[in-house]
Amino acid sequence: MLIQNVKIIKVSNKTLLFLTIGFITFLYFFYVFNSCIISSFHKAFRKHVPHNPHNTSSSQNSDTQIIFGSVVRIVSLTDDDNKNESAFKYRLVNTQNLSVRRFPDVLIIGVKKSGTRALLEFIRLHPDVRAAGNEIHFFDRHYSFGLNWYRKKMPPTMLGQLTMEKTPSYFITTGVPARVHKMNPNIKLLLVVRNPVTRAISDYTQAFSKKKDMKKFEELSFVNGSYQLVDTSYGAIKIGVYAKYLERWLKFFPLKQFLFISGERLISDPAAEIYRVQDFLNLKRVITEKHFYFNSTKGFPCLLKSESRSTPHCLGKTKGRIHPVIDEKAIERLNDFYRPFNEKFYQMTFINFGWS
Numbered sequence: 115m116l117i118q119n120v121k122i123i124k125v126s127n128k129t130l131l132f133l134t135i136g137f138i139t140f141l142y143f144f145y146v147f148n149s150c151i152i153s154s155f156h157k158a159f160r161k162h163v164p165h166n167p168h169n170t171s172s173s174q175n176s177d178t179q180i181i182f183g184s185v186v187r188i189v190s191l192t193d194d195d196n197k198n199e200s201a202f203k204y205r206l207v208n209t210q211n212l213s214v215r216r217f218p219d220v221l222i223i224g225v226k227k228s229g230t231r232a233l234l235e236f237i238r239l240h241p242d243v244r245a246a247g248n249e250i251h252f253f254d255r256h257y258s259f260g261l262n263w264y265r266k267k268m269p270p271t272m273l274g275q276l277t278m279e280k281t282p283s284y285f286i287t288t289g290v291p292a293r294v295h296k297m298n299p300n301i302k303l304l305l306v307v308r309n310p311v312t313r314a315i316s317d318y319t320q321a322f323s324k325k326k327d328m329k330k331f332e333e334l335s336f337v338n339g340s341y342q343l344v345d346t347s348y349g350a351i352k353i354g355v356y357a358k359y360l361e362r363w364l365k366f367f368p369l370k371q372f373l374f375i376s377g378e379r380l381i382s383d384p385a386a387e388i389y390r391v392q393d394f395l396n397l398k399r400v401i402t403e404k405h406f407y408f409n410s411t412k413g414f415p416c417l418l419k420s421e422s423r424s425t426p427h428c429l430g431k432t433k434g435r436i437h438p439v440i441d442e443k444a445i446e447r448l449n450d451f452y453r454p455f456n457e458k459f460y461q462m463t464f465i466n467f468g469w470s
């Protein structure tokens with residue numbers, strides 16, 4: 115009897131062992147099966163939740179986070195359905211402050227010595243404008259370096275900001291309009307113009323400041339020392355025939371892509387000219403009279419503050435030089451020389467700049 119009982123117990127142990135193994139196996143398959151079902155329900159549900167791109171709250175959209183004050187979307191580099199949770203395969207996409215170097219949307223193409231620096235310094239006060247500080251001379255001198263070289267010279271901008279560059283020699287250099295058009299046929303072009311006689315004297319004054327043994331302005335501007343024949347081969351004189359150069363540009367760009375800015379008004383009423391520029395560039399009128407003050411020592415409008423300086427300051431020493439006294443008769447003769455070209459320029463631009 116005792117032996118029989120022992121046998122029964124032995125059989126029961128074996129059965130118990132098989133039963134336990136069987137139960138564990140069952141539990142394992144049951145768990146795996148249910149996990150698959152729950153996971154596919156979860157995925158199906160996620161696919162049908164409408165995505166709101168403007169919803170940046172991390173509680174409602176776990177893919178969006180705020181990092182260093184910027185809204186950042188975390189994007190998996192792998193297919194979402196095959197995401198390997200243990201692998202570190204994410205990249206950060208900054209959806210708000212994406213700052214990259216772009217080609218210019220706006221060019222200040224000239225005219226040399228007409229107030230191009232003042233225009234650039236004034237308009238770049240606008241938070242939606244970023245400008246290259248130096249003259250890049252890409253389209254006239256460095257075109258062979260290629261567009262990528264040019265883009266790298268531009269300041270980084272965020273989406274919605276305008277990129278701007280100024281090189282005054284673009285206006286008078288043959289071949290530049292075609293090159294600019296090839297880069298961007300829709301580019302906006304700003305041209306500051308000033309009475310061509312004063313502009314020529316300003317040009318001469320700059321050259322004289324570098325080379326003190328230069329001939330007098332009157333000697334350079336006329337052939338044979340008399341005021342009969344204007345020397346149109348003298349660069350400072352030639353540049354003032356604005357109509358000739360504008361004609362070249364108009365072969366590539368319609369008039370509506372230009373804004374003509376009066377160099378004289380940029381001095382007498384800078385806010386008014388800058389309003390025109392802001393309107394033309396579809397910018398909010400952020401730069402106002404409040405940004406300027408008239409510095410009577412310098413004789414020019416100066417800035418109360420700028421991007422780089424929070425204290426009042428004027429343009430540098432090379433802007434607003436004292437011009438030499440020029441013979442009145444020479445000035446009169448030059449005014450006569452430029453008059454027909456000025457008239458033509460007024461007709462082309464539909465603006466009377468009021469030069470004598």
Ligand SMILES: Nc1ncnc2c1ncn2[C@@H]1O[C@H](COP(=O)(O)OS(=O)(=O)O)[C@@H](OP(=O)(O)O)[C@H]1O
Nearest residue numbers: 226227228229230231232316414415429433434435
């Ligand atoms: N706010 C202010 N401050 C100083 N100067 C001013 C200003 N607005 C216009 N201007 C006039 O700008 C003239 C220089 O023109 P540009 O900047 O186009 O010169 S350049 O071509 O870049 O060398 C410069 O010419 P000059 O007076 O002959 O020096 C100024 O008359």
